[in-house]
Amino acid sequence: MISIPDDELARIDDEVARRGTSRSALLREAALCDTNVVMKWFHDEPGDESLAARQIALASEDGAVELRVIDLTYYETANVLRRSGRSAAVVSEILAHLHEVCGPGIVIERRGWAEAADVSQRVGLTFYDAAYVAVASRDRMTLVTADTAMITAGGVLPSTFAQTLGVA
Numbered sequence: 001m002i003s004i005p006d007d008e009l010a011r012i013d014d015e016v017a018r019r020g021t022s023r024s025a026l027l028r029e030a031a032l033c034d035t036n037v038v039m040k041w042f043h044d045e046p047g048d049e050s051l052a053a054r055q056i057a058l059a060s061e062d063g064a065v066e067l068r069v070i071d072l073t074y075y076e077t078a079n080v081l082r083r084s085g086r087s088a089a090v091v092s093e094i095l096a097h098l099h100e101v102c103g104p105g106i107v108i109e110r111r112g113w114a115e116a117a118d119v120s121q122r123v124g125l126t127f128y129d130a131a132y133v134a135v136a137s138r139d140r141m142t143l144v145t146a147d148t149a150m151i152t153a154g155g156v157l158p159s160t161f162a163q164t165l166g167v168a
Helices: 006-019 023-027 035-042 048-061 071-083 088-102 110-123 127-138 148-152 158-165
Strands: 030-033 066-068 142-144
Touching (some): 030 048, 030 127, 035 048, 035 071, 035 088, 048 066, 048 088, 048 158, 066 088, 071 127, 110 127, 127 142, 127 148, 142 158
Parallel strands (some): 030 066, 030 142
């Protein structure tokens, strides 16, 4: 059995409460997925990245990785789905499934806004994209994205992340 010092356990418990997760989820690999990765779970697109994104989602269901999203992801996903003609019922069903896979979206508050603004200014990303980069950095999660600018800012392609999980 692994022994964790009390001060480290207290830090972990604080982080568990802040993220709204569990100790076991916090202690395994965690990844933050952006909307373009989430959309690959629900929309057939040609290419390796769609397959890799789905492999990552399956790895999450198997407990190999904890997948998270920011709260904005729910709105962006719903917007893309509605613009593509999906019915309100289908959008609602997909968002419910997203919640099952990723849990509640991470809410970005005052400190996170400042971090995102800094990333946006420093790297030249939109505030939306910078929010993903800032949260992933702050919470020590791998940012999984197919967006070239976000990869330049520290994200990784789904295919790269799937390989690190051993599911590609």
